[in-house]
Amino acid sequence: MQNFNYLEPGSLWEAVGILEGLEGKAFPLAGGTDLVRTFKRIGFREHGVINLKKIPELSGVKFDGQVMSIGALSTVSELLANSEVDEHFPVLAQAARALGTPQIRNLATIGGNLCTSSPASDLAPALLAYQAKIIITGPNGEREVAVNEFFKGPGQNVLDRGEILTRIDLNLPVPGTIGAFLKHGVRKSHEIALVNTAVLIIPVRGSDKIAVARIALGAVGPTPFRAWQAEEQLAGAEGGLPQFEEAAKIAQELASPIDDVRASADYRKHMAGVLVKRALFQAWGGKV
Amino acid sequence: MGYAVVGQRVPRVDAREKVSGRALFTGDMTLPHMLVGKVLRSPYAHAQIVRIDTTKARSLPGVKAVLTFEDVPKIPWNSAGFPPSPGAILMEDQYILTDKVRYVGDGLAAVAAVDEETANRALELIEVEYEVLPALMDMEAAMAEDAPLIHAAPQNVMAHMPIVIGDVDQGFADADIVFEDTYYVPKVYQVSMEPCGVAMAAPDMDGRVTIWTSTQMPHLVRGITAHALGLSTSQVRIIKPPVGGAFGSRLGVVNEPIAALLAIKAGKPVMLKYSREESFLATESRHPIKMILKTGIKKDGTFTARQMTAYIDGGAYATHTPSFAGPVAGWFLAMYKSPNIKVDNYSVYTNSTQCGAFRGYGNPQVVFAVESQVDDIAAALGLDPLEIRLKNHPCAGEVWMWSSWVIESCGLDEGIKRASEAIGWGEKRNKQERLEYAQGNGITADSTKKRGVGMAYMMHVSGARPMLHETSAAVVKINEDGKANLIYSNSDCGQGAGTALTQVAAEELGLNYEDVFITKTADTDVAGFDIGSHASRQAYSGGNAVKKAAAAAKEKLLAMASEILEVPAADLEVAEGMIRVRQEPEREISVAEVSHKAHFGSHGHQIIGAVSEEPPGNPPVYAAQFVEVEVDTETGVIEVLKVVAAHDVGTAINPAVVEGQIEGAIQQGIGYALTEEYRYHPGTGKPLNANFTDYKILTAVDMPEVETILVEASSESGPFGAKSVGESGLVATAAAIANAVYDAVGIRIKELPLTPEKVLAALEQKGN
Numbered sequence A: 001m002q003n004f005n006y007l008e009p010g011s012l013w014e015a016v017g018i019l020e021g022l023e024g025k026a027f028p029l030a031g032g033t034d035l036v037r038t039f040k041r042i043g044f045r046e047h048g049v050i051n052l053k054k055i056p057e058l059s060g061v062k063f064d065g066q067v068m069s070i071g072a073l074s075t076v077s078e079l080l081a082n083s084e085v086d087e088h089f090p091v092l093a094q095a096a097r098a099l100g101t102p103q104i105r106n107l108a109t110i111g112g113n114l115c116t117s118s119p120a121s122d123l124a125p126a127l128l129a130y131q132a133k134i135i136i137t138g139p140n141g142e143r144e145v146a147v148n149e150f151f152k153g154p155g156q157n158v159l160d161r162g163e164i165l166t167r168i169d170l171n172l173p174v175p176g177t178i179g180a181f182l183k184h185g186v187r188k189s190h191e192i193a194l195v196n197t198a199v200l201i202i203p204v205r206g207s208d209k210i211a212v213a214r215i216a217l218g219a220v221g222p223t224p225f226r227a228w229q230a231e232e233q234l235a236g237a238e239g240g241l242p243q244f245e246e247a248a249k250i251a252q253e254l255a256s257p258i259d260d261v262r263a264s265a266d267y268r269k270h271m272a273g274v275l276v277k278r279a280l281f282q283a284w285g286g287k288v
Numbered sequence B: 001m002g003y004a005v006v007g008q009r010v011p012r013v014d015a016r017e018k019v020s021g022r023a024l025f026t027g028d029m030t031l032p033h034m035l036v037g038k039v040l041r042s043p044y045a046h047a048q049i050v051r052i053d054t055t056k057a058r059s060l061p062g063v064k065a066v067l068t069f070e071d072v073p074k075i076p077w078n079s080a081g082f083p084p085s086p087g088a089i090l091m092e093d094q095y096i097l098t099d100k101v102r103y104v105g106d107g108l109a110a111v112a113a114v115d116e117e118t119a120n121r122a123l124e125l126i127e128v129e130y131e132v133l134p135a136l137m138d139m140e141a142a143m144a145e146d147a148p149l150i151h152a153a154p155q156n157v158m159a160h161m162p163i164v165i166g167d168v169d170q171g172f173a174d175a176d177i178v179f180e181d182t183y184y185v186p187k188v189y190q191v192s193m194e195p196c197g198v199a200m201a202a203p204d205m206d207g208r209v210t211i212w213t214s215t216q217m218p219h220l221v222r223g224i225t226a227h228a229l230g231l232s233t234s235q236v237r238i239i240k241p242p243v244g245g246a247f248g249s250r251l252g253v254v255n256e257p258i259a260a261l262l263a264i265k266a267g268k269p270v271m272l273k274y275s276r277e278e279s280f281l282a283t284e285s286r287h288p289i290k291m292i293l294k295t296g297i298k299k300d301g302t303f304t305a306r307q308m309t310a311y312i313d314g315g316a317y318a319t320h321t322p323s324f325a326g327p328v329a330g331w332f333l334a335m336y337k338s339p340n341i342k343v344d345n346y347s348v349y350t351n352s353t354q355c356g357a358f359r360g361y362g363n364p365q366v367v368f369a370v371e372s373q374v375d376d377i378a379a380a381l382g383l384d385p386l387e388i389r390l391k392n393h394p395c396a397g398e399v400w401m402w403s404s405w406v407i408e409s410c411g412l413d414e415g416i417k418r419a420s421e422a423i424g425w426g427e428k429r430n431k432q433e434r435l436e437y438a439q440g441n442g443i444t445a446d447s448t449k450k451r452g453v454g455m456a457y458m459m460h461v462s463g464a465r466p467m468l469h470e471t472s473a474a475v476v477k478i479n480e481d482g483k484a485n486l487i488y489s490n491s492d493c494g495q496g497a498g499t500a501l502t503q504v505a506a507e508e509l510g511l512n513y514e515d516v517f518i519t520k521t522a523d524t525d526v527a528g529f530d531i532g533s534h535a536s537r538q539a540y541s542g543g544n545a546v547k548k549a550a551a552a553a554k555e556k557l558l559a560m561a562s563e564i565l566e567v568p569a570a571d572l573e574v575a576e577g578m579i580r581v582r583q584e585p586e587r588e589i590s591v592a593e594v595s596h597k598a599h600f601g602s603h604g605h606q607i608i609g610a611v612s613e614e615p616p617g618n619p620p621v622y623a624a625q626f627v628e629v630e631v632d633t634e635t636g637v638i639e640v641l642k643v644v645a646a647h648d649v650g651t652a653i654n655p656a657v658v659e660g661q662i663e664g665a666i667q668q669g670i671g672y673a674l675t676e677e678y679r680y681h682p683g684t685g686k687p688l689n690a691n692f693t694d695y696k697i698l699t700a701v702d703m704p705e706v707e708t709i710l711v712e713a714s715s716e717s718g719p720f721g722a723k724s725v726g727e728s729g730l731v732a733t734a735a736a737i738a739n740a741v742y743d744a745v746g747i748r749i750k751e752l753p754l755t756p757e758k759v760l761a762a763l764e765q766k767g768n
């Protein structure tokens, strides 16, 4: 065990105050699954943690029939156990199921997942597809950021000095929305995505046409991102494998993955296309 | 067979303590005033240490010992756990700490301090100046004419082992076709649950040092550690608590000498526990090998010549490697009969972490190459892949080239038959039937997923004789309550050997399994000399000594019973703790009563049987593994759907333990085939995946259905006919998977692991 400073604010304002004062010296602690690894790298001794878990406003998942508000401290397991998440936001549930291992899911929080801002986050593509709003509290009060504006680069986001992510709001998708989340890795579990994708399709009622498609990709760029051009390609188009292949090709071109020990950039890019095609096809009701 | 205890699925002797979390592993232990040890590791793959200054570290409060090359005995040693034997080529090129670093992670200084934080700070305070040398990260670079020398060996070749039988040139001339292929297998780690490298050392007032260590080889580690420290063997005492998996990684000295030297210098107990990362960085892995196979064959499938040139990457220190080249040749020689065989094995130094033992000891490497090529040969000649193997493997009664001894028993043919039926070989190899089946099940011809079946065979050892000594010792003492202690240097590292040996003792004594207690902890001050856990030897070699010790005790027991019952000892039998007259079973006396009389009757004595000897032989075991895979031609992903593993293990002393060994090994075998590879940056030599995020061992969810078939072709010389099983489960797996992939999509990948990227590249090449 190594010594480090530990602070335990009881309210959000107290936490914001501490964080603002100790910027760079102390970090908010949620589930700790990323933070402990960061500390191993940068050293425990010089740094402190601000435990967020005693702050009541950050917990709980609420659904009023239109908006789902997910407290930043909600764990991935809590999302999975919540039947309203499963029913109304099934793509988020699929993403949650694909994250880590049972032990990690029990600790990992949705807020921590976003604040870590890993390009390979599994929850981010689903939240991008649902057009989540991120609610942030800081020294200047509360502000709201669309999830597609939240990430700024690997490990970087819009959080400013003293700011804490407090909750995530999701609007109920229009009835009939379909979707899928797919993750590709070397293993079936305990895996960091080489590519992941979340897609949502809103079909034109009573036809084979697509009204709106949303396609989000992870692990193939500096941040998780929406493949706008691919989405535009599908808007108003017929649903079907040829169209999905076309859209997947566009999405693939938007991918700018890196080469590393996990996979080559070429393979990741190739798989971005395959995964988008398969996710669209699966959402549409086909098998993969 | 009619055994009472042997062949039964009794619970393991260590099951309760392990599943309840009560077992105390070395890392769980503590002693009063215990210090924490830490090792300073090289950031460079190859560098001379120009200056090292420990002044600041030494003056940090709480630091009790700081060691560098200056402080270690100038006695070169070799960490490999070998007994001095004909087959042991032990190049002594290591010191406890080095003055020239040869891989990233090489230990150059060590500290002992009151706590971990102080120890880490002390490491940071050690100033080192390096003269960086080029990092030789592959064998080609290391063997280049102008390559710098890692040790003194010219061109960094530590040894060359040539073996010639007959005349291969003639053999190739006699062949109808000659095949030549190059195979490469990567560096992979054992990754036992307990990281490798956990030792706690405590010096005493009499010049001795006790080391609790997570080892496979208590006695050999005692000897090597004593040698490295400049002590006499008996001045070191090794205690081996439960071990959290080993798979070869603890087959020799790991960090015991560092822990011991720190403890001696500090005059206090020291715990030296490697992290997961250190256990990747600084402990021995499986050997990467480049194998060039040249095989001449007649159209009818008769081999005329077989040749292997193998380049074995031993890493930065010799340890096992020059000796390891022997079994590598042995596996190749013994698999298939041919009048002409030639092997050239080169052992090469590189600036990677030294290699050592990993389950199979060279056999998985060789079998991958040999069985891949045999599959290609069968396909090219239009021969049945099963037939070509049945025709050419050596059988019972023939000479086994590995040992030059006659094969005692061989269950391979039966295994091939039963496993091929279980996987549905006939139907699945028939492409037409397969297509119809697929269509019938709604799988369209343009589906990206293609299925195939493949198989591979292997043979393995039950010890390392005659290359290495296989001494074991056992003492059986019968207590006054009629229950028995089995004193044995129990080097069980999770494989279940302690359980099997207890069953052997109980069977021989005629006692219930529950009434025999093996020493769960090995202690070199207590148990007789034993080689340890290597070469799948515990059941066969340990079992031999245990059975004889039990028989010696039983003889004395029956002699006394014969006096009491007034019948000749030859007419008596023992079962379930009761001694009976064979013809008159109602005349009986309990073992407890006889033993009590022995202790407290007219001549007080305890009935003890003791034996120390080598087992009579080394019977080979066999396996045929059949695999069904599904290859996704769009993603390149290979999914193993089912593995059928038929293993001839001799008598299965405990079938549940045997099946566990096979299934666990198959998990490692699939990892070897598909996902595992320890990688270095080619320029700097820095490891790229010394962690569980990026070193991909398979999880429970990745495991396919595994069906094990036990073929019990009992040996003549083994205890109750036992042979071995510890290593063999993973030996054939990678080759079987590669062959199934070939069957599915017609691509032959000659380099493990079979990653999706390699699959896609091969598919593209085939398409063009």
Ligand SMILES: Cc1cc2nc3c(=O)[nH]c(=O)nc-3n(C[C@H](O)[C@H](O)[C@H](O)COP(=O)(O)OP(=O)(O)OC[C@H]3O[C@@H](n4cnc5c(N)ncnc54)[C@H](O)[C@@H]3O)c2cc1C
Residues within 6 Å of the ligand: A027, A028, A029, A030, A031, A032, A033, A034, A035, A036, A052, A072, A073, A098, A099, A100, A101, A104, A107, A108, A109, A110, A111, A112, A113, A114, A115, A116, A120, A121, A122, A123, A159, A163, A164, A165, A166, A190, A191, A192, A193
């Ligand atoms: C073995 C393992 C497997 C994993 N597998 C996956 C996987 O498959 N997919 C995946 O996406 N991730 C995975 N992760 C990463 C990690 O578990 C997730 O990102 C997790 O959601 C992080 O949440 P946490 O609560 O543990 O964050 P913490 O570690 O507590 O925090 C992460 C970072 O965010 C900051 N932070 C946390 N909460 C807030 C807040 N409310 N406001 C401001 N800053 C905050 C912290 O200061 C820290 O810098 C894995 C991690 C491990 C160790």
